[in-house]
Amino acid sequence: MPLRSIKPPHETRTRILDAAEELFMQHGFEGTSMRLLTAKAGANLAAVNYHFGSKDALIEAVFRRRLDAMNAQRIAELDRLEKEAGGRALSPNAIIRAFVGVSLRMIEDARDGGRNFIRLLGRTYSDPHKPIRALIGQLYAPAMARFKPAFERALPQMPRDELIWRLHFMFGTLAYTIAATDTVHLIAGCKPEDRYDARLLEARLTAFLEAGLLAPPHTAEDVKKAA
Amino acid sequence: MPLRSIKPPHETRTRILDAAEELFMQHGFEGTSMRLLTAKAGANLAAVNYHFGSKDALIEAVFRRRLDAMNAQRIAELDRLEKEAGGRALSPNAIIRAFVGVSLRMIEDARDGGRNFIRLLGRTYSDPHKPIRALIGQLYAPAMARFKPAFERALPQMPRDELIWRLHFMFGTLAYTIAATDTVHLIAGCKPEDRYDARLLEARLTAFLEAGLLAPPHTAEDVKKAA
DNA sequence: GTCTATAGACGGATAGAC
DNA sequence: GTCTATCCGTCTATAGAC
Numbered sequence A, B: 001m002p003l004r005s006i007k008p009p010h011e012t013r014t015r016i017l018d019a020a021e022e023l024f025m026q027h028g029f030e031g032t033s034m035r036l037l038t039a040k041a042g043a044n045l046a047a048v049n050y051h052f053g054s055k056d057a058l059i060e061a062v063f064r065r066r067l068d069a070m071n072a073q074r075i076a077e078l079d080r081l082e083k084e085a086g087g088r089a090l091s092p093n094a095i096i097r098a099f100v101g102v103s104l105r106m107i108e109d110a111r112d113g114g115r116n117f118i119r120l121l122g123r124t125y126s127d128p129h130k131p132i133r134a135l136i137g138q139l140y141a142p143a144m145a146r147f148k149p150a151f152e153r154a155l156p157q158m159p160r161d162e163l164i165w166r167l168h169f170m171f172g173t174l175a176y177t178i179a180a181t182d183t184v185h186l187i188a189g190c191k192p193e194d195r196y197d198a199r200l201l202e203a204r205l206t207a208f209l210e211a212g213l214l215a216p217p218h219t220a221e222d223v224k225k226a227a
Numbered sequence C: 001g002t003c004t005a006t007a008g009a010c011g012g013a014t015a016g017a018c
Numbered sequence D: 001g002t003c004t005a006t007c008c009g010t011c012t013a014t015a016g017a018c
Helices: A012-027 A034-041 A047-052 A055-084 A092-107 A114-124 A130-154 A160-183 A198-213 A220-225 B012-027 B034-041 B047-052 B055-084 B092-107 B114-124 B130-154 B160-183 B198-213 B220-225
Strands: none
Touching (some): A012 A034, A012 A047, A012 A055, A012 A114, A034 A047, A055 A092, A092 A114, A092 A130, A092 A160, A114 A160, A130 A160, A160 A198, A160 B160, A160 B198, A198 B160, A198 B198, A198 B220, B012 B047, B034 B047, B047 B055, B055 B092, B055 B114, B055 B130, B092 B114, B092 B130, B092 B160, B092 B198, B114 B160
């Protein structure tokens, strides 16, 4: 058995990606220097350029590593549900769970750093930087193309533009929840005990999102009241 | 009438704050240099340190300028509603509108730059940087202290921990909505026409939030399903 | 209050030895 | 693949003239 270097748990490339997830989450992309990052990864400063080419390419690699797998998991889950249902339409509740469950379960995944990534992802949704937006949009496209028709089928009576906005709101609630779950104390005054119990959080969030998705449509009067 | 400098519409201090809102929104705090910022403001590089002391102090001033007024407006609106209602409890719908309306109306306010601030605010909610979090929490505290009891009174039957989570979700939906309203096309595939009609957006968002707030509580079975 | 000039630290990226 | 050394640009902040 060959001697292994002192460095692992993982290879340099992997350690850099792990460090990047944590530091980008904490300090943002521009606020994270390659010096700090490589130091945290136990790698040399030049290693980022050797393995990824540039800082920007590293950022892209960070998202590709996880998002493709996450969205594949969502689609597989939806496939499974539809197969189980035979020809019957799925409930909105089940479709919501298939989407949000993947993210929420990662909150608990402290072992391999999924928790860092999911929080990074949550804060990146509200980053207006164009290349980032384009990348995120591209990586989500397959899942969106699969879930939107599923919701349309589950809610055939809902106007399409209303549905789009409600999916948008749901997406936003999820994004904020995964980015800022540890700020509930802003509202509570103290931290609830269950904040990292993914199953309880999924039940709470799904109840909220399902009700919002199925809300009665707004009326012309509601629009007038908003003056 | 004395000759005015070529520089105004506003004073240097104001122009710096306006430029800061726009650039911080676009590039984040760390991604915005004082060189670019003062250039955009038509001011000298040294002006930031003269007027604010440091970059960090400028960041704080950017939030103080708007948030105190916004939250005072929210509280005044709630005062007015309660006075109108005499002793009767307010509807959750009305309380929600009093809170979200202030933010949503600013989305349309391109004239004095409120739109830039509101988008900056939306993305700052998911910034984990501790001093920023502390500042935001501090500036929101008076409004939170006023709105939480109002919701509790409107929903006396709802368990307190459930209410806290639902307020948290509502806060998050609003944050994402104001930060990323121009990304609906991610879901839609094309941009809806009404994205900047504040009244329509308020009606849509309020319908969603009210339903989520009033959702039936999750059951023990829901938690089990989330495995 | 506004300017120029500059200090002094830090940024990403690369060349070239091993 | 990994290292050291270094180029060169940018950063915040300040000193001091006007």
